[in-house]
Amino acid sequence: MRSENESVHYRARFELRASQRDCDPAKQVINVLQKWFAGKERMASHNGIDAASRLYGRDVSTFSIEFSAGSLSLPAGYEGGIGLRGATSVCTRAVAEDDERPACWAFEYDEPDSKVAFRHWHTSVGISGRESSGFCTVNIRVSYYMMPGYIGKQLFVPPSTTPRFVKSMIELPDIDVYVGESKILREECYLDSRSFESFEKSLLSPVRTLPLVLITTDYNGATAVWDATELADKVLGMANVYVFDWRDSKLKHDGLFRLFAKGTPAYKYGCAMSTLRIYHPGIDLGDPSGSGRHRFFKKGDIDAQRYGNRDGFVETLSRSLSRGFATKEDDVVDIDDIRRKQSESTLRELSKRTEELRKRVHSAQEERRGHVPSKDAEDEIRYLKKQLAAAQDEALEWEKLAVEYSEASQSSAIDGLKERIRSLENDLAEFDDEVRTLSFRVDTLTDENAGLRSDNDSYKTIVRVIEGIGHIPSTLTDEIDLLCTLWPSKVVATDSAYRSAADFISGDLDEQWQILSSIPLVLWDLYFGASSGGDISGRYYEKAGYELALTETKLTKNNASMMREREAEYQGKIVDCRPHIKGKDKNPKRAFRVHFYVDRAGGKIVLGHCGGHLTTAGTQRIR
Structure with a gap:
């Protein structure tokens, strides 16, 4: 009972x-x-x-x-x-x-x-x-x-x-x-470069069946829940728990920001600082509408004791995972399942014996139909007695099978039929999982191949440009020409950029080329690449070594004449070129500046000014 x-x-x-x-x-x-x-x-x-x-x-x-x-x-x-x-x-x-x-x-x-x-x-x-x-x-x-x-x-x-x-x-x-293909973690896993790769592979696997819990820390290293170890202990076997240290800037940009890139559908699946997110099986980062199924909880909500007390959220999550469990048809959980398996085993054995008996009866019938009566009466009698004994044995066996079938419950018979259907459904499910796995691998290899082809085409373009160079660039305008030829998909120069470059005859050509080449190699990726977003000025300085200002001072912005100097004509319209890169030379006569506009629709950096320091509220323009 x-x-x-x-x-x-x-x-x-x-x-x-x-x-x-x-x-x-x-x-x-x-x-x-x-x-x-x-x-x-x-x-x-x-x-x-x-x-x-x-x-x-x-x-x-x-x-x-x-x-x-x-x-x-x-x-x-x-x-x-x-x-x-x-x-x-x-x-x-x-x-x-x-x-x-x-x-x-x-x-x-x-x-x-x-x-x-x-x-x-x-x-x-x-x-x-x-x-x-x-x-x-x-x-x-x-x-x-x-x-x-x-x-x-x-x-x-x-x-x-x-x-x-x-x-x-x-x-x-x-x-x-394991749960499916996922190995159960005995405790929470603090992510590093190697374990993040394993986490990402598990997260995106189309055949994963185990929920994953990702917890991020704040800048002090405190997790979104009071005790991540306690959480991992209470959901052991029901989910794997991972902890991401928000202070790890490199892993944050190379791992988390790359996986959930801003500006893509995957961004909706991200996990912000001081947050806990539950990733259920079957995640598709290309489908933004599916992100709501993978719930997230902010540290503020958890700390506000909306779940009863300090440990209330852990209790809620543990119970939710338990309640959300679905028992499979072939699972053995308790004694009732053993009785079901015994009934199924009995029915399979009865079916096997029935089929064997049918074959023997059919064979005996065929033999009797083809029998030619013997001319010797005694031989014929012996044959008939043998056939009679065999028929009697078959009748007894049929009767025994009928009794055994009647003793087996009707529900068992139904379970036996369901078992055959479940077997076919399981085979289909396994085949479907295999197709999904192969499809996932094909898609991955296709993406990698496309990336290699794109890189190869870029390298061929660079080689052709280098082979066609008649002389080493000796002026700033030569350097702009080379820049736009090498990276036409990332950089474009306006007429005003060429004019300002022709007017600027001072400065260091080597430094100028370092700044110009950093635009497609560093700056473009910060705006459009996998590592886009975040503190662009700080990250640009860290990688390129030059200062990047995204705007002007308040006094300069209030001067209409000065702001017109920071405009350029691009594709038939006037664009704002306030963002600029600064050369290192502090001498006003040699100060080098590159002002640009970000064409987000076209995915390009547009050079609006390339030359001397523009007029500001505290300086005079130097030509």
Whole structure:
């Protein structure tokens, strides 16, 4: 009998894969559970609870064979579900293979709450998928419920926890624990360049089934939640937790800002400073409409105790992951699933025997139809007696099969038909996953190939330009010509830029070329490349070594005449060229300035002025 008021406290499904030969993960899981059960029984006896082992005069050390074989029942006749009020109840059941090794195994343990009368805790663990050597699937569900007969108000909700035996399973030697293709992390992972690559691969995988939780810190290193380690512990087996240190500028720009690039649909999937975001399976960074499914929570909201108290958010997240769990058709979670598997096994065996009998009957009928009566009467009689005995045996076997089918429940027969449908659906799902995986790899290789072709075309253009240079640039206008020829897709120079360059006969040609070439090589990427956004002036100075000002002083901006000097005609319209790069020479006669306009639609940097220092509120223009 099952309770109708069970509340799920913890739910997980994962696969155990042996990393060493002759290692049986299922056997080790059963050993972990047996030790955990023995410890619980001893603790129950110590606390004065009616423990199953004490009530029925059995020491837990004698349970080993029955426990692992799937034949333990305490009290006698207990088959899972609601146990005895105020006492512990336990049972294990299994479906054995031909070699008597359990193909499926389940464990249920029912125990009273040590503090709240009428409340019981129920632990169910199922093992399946042992067809492959060194592999098994484990399903875990921990729930609590009120025993029948309780009348009163709703009691407090117990704080979420990860069962100790789950941690013991994940820490088993020579065994790796996975959910789908994702390896379960035993604790939170603080991202660096190597682990970020692994996080990104897992995040974008089309076959991932495990949720990922990304937590970012502030500039003091404080995470969005009070304790990231506690969070990782409470969602162990249900999600992997990653922590990104916002103070790591290089990883932030090369990793996070690149992955969730501003100006692309992926930007909506980003995780800002002091934020926690949950990435569910099936993420498509190219679809901005899907970002809302992957919720984020800011540190301010979490700290404001909108979830009850300091630990309320962790509790909410843990319970949400448990509630959001969907049991698969072929999962083995409890004793009911073992009974279903036994029924399915019985029906498969009956179907096999029925088919074999049909073949024998058909063969015998064909033989009788082709029989030529013997001229010897005794021979013919012996033949007929043999055929009669065979027909009688077949009739008895048909009758036996009919009885066995009638003893099998109707629901089992339906389950048998569903099993065939599920098998086809699972094959289709696996094929679909394989197609998606291959498609993902093809898309990745296609993008990489396109990038290489683009780079190759750029290199060919540069080579052709270099081969066509008649002389080394000796004037600033020569340098502008070379710049626009080498990088025509990134830089364009206006007539006013050429005029100002022709007027500027002072300065250092080497410095001028360093500044001009930094525009396509550094500045363009800051505006249009993968690392766009952020503090452009500071990042430009860090990479190019020259000062970049994005505007002018207030006094200069208030002078209409001076502002006209910072305008240029581009594509038939007047554009604002206030942003400028400064040369290092402080001598007013040799001060070099490049004023530019950012053509965001065309993806180009437009040179509006390339020459001397323009007039400001505190200077005179030097020609």
